[in-house]
Amino acid sequence: MKKISDLKKTMVLSLLALFCFALLLFFLYHYDNKYFQKSPQPVSGQYYLTEEDFKEQSVFFPVEDWAFYPNALLTPLDFKNQMSDVFIQFVTIGEYNDFSMGRPRTSPIGSATYRLTLHLPQKPAFYSIALPEVFSSYTFYVNDDLAVQVGDPWTGSYKDAVGNRVVSFEGSGKVTLTLCVTNRNHFYSGLIYPPVFGTSQDVQHLLTVKLVLRSAFLMLLFTATILFSYFAFKIRDKRAGIFVLICLTTMGYTAYPVVFSIWTLPVQPWYSLELFCLYATYFLTLSLQNNLCGISSKAAKISEIALLTFCAAALLYTFPFVNTGLPHSVFVILVRCVKYFTVGYLLISSFKTVADGKSSFNFLLVSTAAFGVSVAFDRLFPLYEPIYGGWFLEYGGFFLVFGFGYVLWQEMTEAYRFQMTFTEEKNQLTRQIAIQKAHYLELTEKIDEAIHIRHDERHHFRTIYTLLENKDFEAMEKYLKSCQEKTDHFTQTVFCQNMISDAIFKYYQTQSDAKKIDFQVMAELPPELPLTDTDLSILLSNLIENAYEACVRQKTSDPLIRIVAKYQRKQLMLRIENSYETPVKMKNGDYLSTKHDGKGKGTISVRRIVESYGGIVNFKINSQIFQVSVLLSFME
Structure with missing residues (x-):
């Protein structure tokens, strides 16, 4: 029921927007028209x-x-x-x-x-x-x-x-x-x-005002081309590539006032290029619509092939052998059919997508309908020559391109956000696997040592028994001391009772020892904590990883990492301190990454987890010591 209500609301707003757009075109027809000047x-x-x-x-x-x-x-x-x-x-x-x-x-x-x-x-x-x-x-x-x-x-x-x-x-x-x-x-x-x-x-x-307005429009398209080209290359998005081509073809058929104001050019091949760009835009918009809406039916493919064939026909039309005969008449009819078909196809597919609950297509539906209104005005009011602005189809084309750009921007930012989240989760998983692998190797080594010790136990007992029979207590004392020295290194350090936390502490202790970093831990954590193992792992790993990387970059002073972790009275308290030399950069209250442009992914993950539990995180810099404090309360 809500879906039907939302659809009705969308249709009402769309009709209102179309009415406003039609009023705009009607206003331009009367007040920006050479034929209507009094x-x-x-x-x-x-x-x-x-x-x-x-x-x-x-x-x-x-x-x-x-x-x-x-x-x-x-x-x-x-x-x-x-x-x-x-x-x-x-x-x-x-x-x-x-x-x-x-x-x-x-x-x-x-x-x-x-x-x-x-x-x-x-x-x-x-x-x-x-x-x-x-x-x-x-x-x-x-x-x-x-x-x-x-x-x-x-x-x-x-x-x-x-x-x-x-x-x-x-x-x-x-x-x-x-x-x-x-x-x-x-x-x-x-x-x-x-x-x-x-x-x-x-x-x-x-003429100057007209040229400035047209140049501003072309610069807007050029900016969109550069921006979406970056996304097309960055995330390998085919849709962004198609939109870039739409921007280029739109510039191709709207740049003529600027081009002909600067240069004098022969009719060919420039007119052929202009005409091809115009009808190639129809083909590209239909192709992009199919990609955005996920339309892969046989009819959709046939439609794309038909419009692509028409683009080729438009090129043939520019050759001299086409005159006032049958080819010319057929081409004029085909142009009208292509316009009506493109408008109808875009409207139907956009409406269907909106009806399926994809609200981001609301604006595309409106912009497509606006393009349809511009096509209708172009037929109903042929005596229109703009004084300052553009033609009806150019206004409609602008709204159509803007609509596609808006939807595609939303789709790509969502995809980019998903990619960044996936990358961060992959890094977290890689780190956890490394921690577990290091912990496993350590346990394997200790198990191997225990096996060897058990294997040698009978020899030790036989030797001790013989010394005891001979009442050679001095030799027995020396032998027991040597056995104790061999087994002392088998003693395993345990930072806390919580297995996840203990494994993370041990992993970074090993890493820190290899880099000669003073690694100190004071942890009082029970076996079970009220937050998930995944969140606990992400929280600790990110904070300690940042501290470890800051210490690795130190060249002069002695690096230090100090960790305090306590759980009492249903509150988890963490404080992680580290020395540093590289200045910490901030922007709009967020710490910038030292590994790439933009905000640090680790601190973003930490903030997200802390906020999900209603906790508090505080970053503090004091005399070459960077301190992070986290307080999570689990009170009911």
């Missing part, structure tokens, strides 16, 4: 801007009614000749992605000219116009002057190139902008992104 727009190729317009608004986005001359490369000189036979139409920038103008049987390959006449205030000022990624080569004129050329659009010397460019000029009154474009690729054609126009200072400010 500013003057061109009319029939004429763009009138007054001084009041510049006071009310810093930058402008001319998207409507550009004069468009298809299949013609026209320079300002051509327009001066007053051509009468050239076809003209007026277009909205971004309404169509290529020169086919939405007509399936028309080729996107060709040439065209865009023209816009600005009517600016009479007072001269410096203006700028930002041209983002004009496909795929162009020349741009301000009045009669060539302002910038990217690639080579002219027939016979065509060369494609893509880059973001800002053209600045001093102008007043009437200024004519002419853009001559040639495209021989089937991806996009011409001016598909609305330019930014305004005073040079305002345009530069907008």
Whole structure:
């Protein structure tokens, strides 16, 4: 019943989060969209801007009614000749992605000219116009002057190139902008992104803010890549490796504003790489989802193979032989299917995992649904060009990556914590085995000696009996003394009645004697204690091990370990003191290890055991003596 209640609560919170995310996208659509800025727009190729317009608004986005001359490369000189036979139409920038103008049987390959006449205030000022990624080569004129050329659009010397460019000029009154474009690729054609126009200072400010935001996003992904690469290498986690690839492919298809602002690049292979990174992200997210959710069914494998095959198809799509024919139409349909399938698969598998009681997937469920909302917005609101931020799919992709990162971080920290616990337990077990082995060898030696003594007893008795018969008491006394000297070393030291504690004390006494460490023990412990043998072994072994290692590192003074252990009135009291030379380092109240970076594992284990019994542990440093005091009370 509680499981159903938790699931309902999760669904309510998820729907609330999705509603908030949808509101965010709707807000961005209206307030971070070049198409929704309340500013003057061109009319029939004429763009009138007054001084009041510049006071009310810093930058402008001319998207409507550009004069468009298809299949013609026209320079300002051509327009001066007053051509009468050239076809003209007026277009909205971004309404169509290529020169086919939405007509399936028309080729996107060709040439065209865009023209816009600005009517600016009479007072001269410096203006700028930002041209983002004009496909795929162009020349741009301000009045009669060539302002910038990217690639080579002219027939016979065509060369494609893509880059973001800002053209600045001093102008007043009437200024004519002419853009001559040639495209021989089937991806996009011409001016598909609305330019930014305004005073040079305002345009530069907008572009800087946009570039900083995009760079910050890429740096966040890069940081996640470095962090999870470390975990992938450190704990050999395949899931971390897949997430690193997701971060890299996400950077691959979102870095274009930064890349094209710095460099001018040919369309190939950069566009192929960008497109491949986009659809490879879908494949990798599905693969990571299967690994996180433990899905290994035949359907899951088929899904991964299908998306991987589509990634290969996306690469083929970038080759020139794909045009406006059947391959292009099929690819567009496949893109939609892949998006919907990926969203549906991630949603269903995340919901199933949450329903099975894995609460860490709640956030992944929300982020997956957010990605689905972004896909829906991308289809419902096609006329969206962000001013500062990113596209809808980029926002959704960011939340999806963040969701995977959150779940994977929890999974890996849990795995890392388990690995550290396992390593510590393994070290404890190794130490206990060493103690038991040393204790066993000691007992074996004593048993062998006892066997030899018993074997020689009859010879001793016969000799003593003979001396007694001869009444040679002086010789008998000497013989008994020699026998006593031989058996004195057989006497076994016992530190206390508790077998576990006694074995640990004897082990470290042997170790200390080998290193010439003064090892002193005063122990009054009964055979049975109210804590488990495992906890007692971990407690004593860690504390004495730390003391022993500190003494081994000493070079000048005489090393010393002093142990006091008592059990009385249902209280176990331990005090372990040791000399040291290496300074003891602390951070946030915890002692740092001298063997590795981070906190000392031994002290952490000691604190955990003491706290489990409601006890007290105190560490004290005094005149080159490190002291640890432990008090465990077993009062009912």
